Amino acid sequence: xxxxxxxxxxxxxxxxxxxxxxxxxxxxxxxxxxDAFTAIKRLKVRGAPxxxxxxxxxxxxxxxxxxxxxxxxxxxxxxxxxxxxxxxxPTAVNLFWALDRxxxxxxxxxxxxIKTIKTVIKNESRAIHNEDIKLCQGIAAFGAKLIKPKDAxxxxxxxxxxxxxxxxxxxxxIYRAHKRYPxxxxxxxxxxxxxxGARLTAWELTSRKIDTTLICDNAAAALIKAGQIDKTxxxxxxxxxxxxxxxKIGTYSLAVLCKYHKIPFYVAAPSSTFDLNLRSWRSIPxxxxxxxxxxxxxGKAIAPKKVKAYxxxxxxxxxxxxxxxxxxxxxxxxxxxxxxxKVIG
Amino acid sequence: xxxxxxxxxxxxxxxxxxxxxxxxxxxxxxxxxxDAFTAIKRLKVRGAPxxxxxxxxxxxxxxxxxxxxxxxxxxxxxxxxxxxxxxxxPTAVNLFWALDRxxxxxxxxxxxxIKTIKTVIKNESRAIHNEDIKLCQGIAAFGAKLIKPKDAxxxxxxxxxxxxxxxxxxxxxIYRAHKRYPxxxxxxxxxxxxxxGARLTAWELTSRKIDTTLICDNAAAALIKAGQIDKTxxxxxxxxxxxxxxxKIGTYSLAVLCKYHKIPFYVAAPSSTFDLNLRSWRSIPxxxxxxxxxxxxxGKAIAPKKVKAYxxxxxxxxxxxxxxxxxxxxxxxxxxxxxxxKVIG
Numbered sequence: 043x044x045x046x047x048x049x050x051x052x053x054x055x056x057x058x059x060x061x062x063x064x065x066x067x068x069x070x071x072x073x074x075x076x077d078a079f080t081a082i083k084r085l086k087v088r089g090a091p092x093x094x095x096x097x098x099x100x101x102x103x104x105x106x107x108x109x110x111x112x113x114x115x116x117x118x119x120x121x122x123x124x125x126x127x128x129x130x131x132p133t134a135v136n137l138f139w140a141l142d143r144x145x146x147x148x149x150x151x152x153x154x155x156i157k158t159i160k161t162v163i164k165n166e167s168r169a170i171h172n173e174d175i176k177l178c179q180g181i182a183a184f185g186a187k188l189i190k191p192k193d194a195x196x197x198x199x200x201x202x203x204x205x206x207x208x209x210x211x212x213x214x215x216i217y218r219a220h221k222r223y224p225x226x227x228x229x230x231x232x233x234x235x236x237x238x239g240a241r242l243t244a245w246e247l248t249s250r251k252i253d254t255t256l257i258c259d260n261a262a263a264a265l266i267k268a269g270q271i272d273k274t275x276x277x278x279x280x281x282x283x284x285x286x287x288x289x290k291i292g293t294y295s296l297a298v299l300c301k302y303h304k305i306p307f308y309v310a311a312p313s314s315t316f317d318l319n320l321r322s323w324r325s326i327p328x329x330x331x332x333x334x335x336x337x338x339x340x341g342k343a344i345a346p347k348k349v350k351a352y353x354x355x356x357x358x359x360x361x362x363x364x365x366x367x368x369x370x371x372x373x374x375x376x377x378x379x380x381x382x383x384k385v386i387g
Numbered sequence: 388x389x390x391x392x393x394x395x396x397x398x399x400x401x402x403x404x405x406x407x408x409x410x411x412x413x414x415x416x417x418x419x420x421x422d423a424f425t426a427i428k429r430l431k432v433r434g435a436p437x438x439x440x441x442x443x444x445x446x447x448x449x450x451x452x453x454x455x456x457x458x459x460x461x462x463x464x465x466x467x468x469x470x471x472x473x474x475x476x477p478t479a480v481n482l483f484w485a486l487d488r489x490x491x492x493x494x495x496x497x498x499x500x501i502k503t504i505k506t507v508i509k510n511e512s513r514a515i516h517n518e519d520i521k522l523c524q525g526i527a528a529f530g531a532k533l534i535k536p537k538d539a540x541x542x543x544x545x546x547x548x549x550x551x552x553x554x555x556x557x558x559x560x561i562y563r564a565h566k567r568y569p570x571x572x573x574x575x576x577x578x579x580x581x582x583x584g585a586r587l588t589a590w591e592l593t594s595r596k597i598d599t600t601l602i603c604d605n606a607a608a609a610l611i612k613a614g615q616i617d618k619t620x621x622x623x624x625x626x627x628x629x630x631x632x633x634x635k636i637g638t639y640s641l642a643v644l645c646k647y648h649k650i651p652f653y654v655a656a657p658s659s660t661f662d663l664n665l666r667s668w669r670s671i672p673x674x675x676x677x678x679x680x681x682x683x684x685x686g687k688a689i690a691p692k693k694v695k696a697y698x699x700x701x702x703x704x705x706x707x708x709x710x711x712x713x714x715x716x717x718x719x720x721x722x723x724x725x726x727x728x729k730v731i732g
Contacts, residue, residue, distance in 0.1 A: 234603040258579040259605040260637025264702035292605025345585040357609035
């Protein structure tokens, strides 16, 4: 069986449970808004673009069986469900973007029948899904042009088919480039505390037969210094109109290290990741997760009970550290203030 | 009971088993050279200065009960044991330094009785031990002068009482400064893959009631950028005459980050950590440890079986990234080529 991050067939929403990987490949059906909220919150489903697609379908499956004849009661439930999902995670903009799209479609069709509104939600979710697959293809096509035959590429966290409903963002570029240049190599940061690099990226890349080496996050600097890395490509959870990128904690660290050692640092993300309304990167809320995620690994304590731990899930990389942003609409280079407007709109 | 890293009493050598911390405090008696070798190799005992002290006593306990009357046979065993310990770990110079001291003492006394030579080994080991305790005190006294009342100090790996037979190197400074300035705070990098920061440093610091926050290695950059770190202090396993420092993997990363953000980066180490014979940092052997240390945590797999992992135990920080080296003989500042010679000899 070919693995997938998310499937929507016969109105059934199924996801791979990412918290179980790589030890166990198990799929999970989402039936209620509570299922969906928990799946996002506990990172059973993750990756900024995938969360967007997932959120749309989640709203649909959560209301598809509502039997009421009262439009008011129906819409109240739908909007409540949308609002509830919005508070599941704060940083990735794709979640809000997708839910707003669904909400706007509902509002535009609010005078139509409950049955029709249900179909509108389903169709809009499917549209977001299909677009996401195409966005990944676009990013892959533009990004692959930046890859050379023997490149050693560093990546952080997971920006692959597990993070999208298509082939990924950063990893889609690698998959595309690998077809042309089978000699490329990838170094994957393990990405503490939740080890998305070790658990997800290493699993994806080895399942695609790509030469992959796992490293601890703190070893990247020494590898870069030794000339063993040609470029870094990461995904993003939110990008401002000035080109600052929020992404998994540790991304900023890599960006500084690449700048210091003069190697390219690329961010790959679809246009839905841009938040052009944001006044400044300072307005991006950074999710702070439980200290327990640091203090234990798979339930096993690795630190004294009484020590404090600080666990921000994301950091912000300023535009001056980003060599280029790879989108489905093209490769955006500095000055970002001007060029993001030109390419993204 | 007050915890200790190593004790030598009534000719019995006992160490705390550092692989069991922080979940279990258990002590281990070392009786044979095989015990000693395994303890070093498996990091039951670790920390450059502590390994030096431990190696001396290990040679003694491994030969104290030899009954032979043949001087030749006795010396052969002693020298074999010394040689064997030398291949336990390659990077920290203190191991070789201590074993060479013992060996030179034996050679200088080789015409004396077996009983006397045994006493010579014991006394030299005790001398190394007593010196180590004083070296820590010296480093603490000089280093504490660099600390301000409200400092937030970042440290990596473990350079405390578990890494020496005294109060430590980097952490000894913090212990000393804390007596004067109880408002200081410490951020401890967890230090993957073996988590010496989470398991050992967090345990040490909280047991001494110091305000400690554990972070993932990849979060240091964002904290530094946010102005939450005033300075970084780490230990070292070997320092060249030009001031390049080998230390736990991830140290170089921090040094670059401190340089980029213009905060001080200090290395604390006794004079026994300097290897003045080395022509260049390129001659420092970097221990590469098993990929399994990355791919599993406490025996639990966290990565796919078939993925490769690269696990260097150390990296090298070049002199231009080090603000000062804190030794028991004083604080050494650049230019290191000149000033190390002046202070260390």
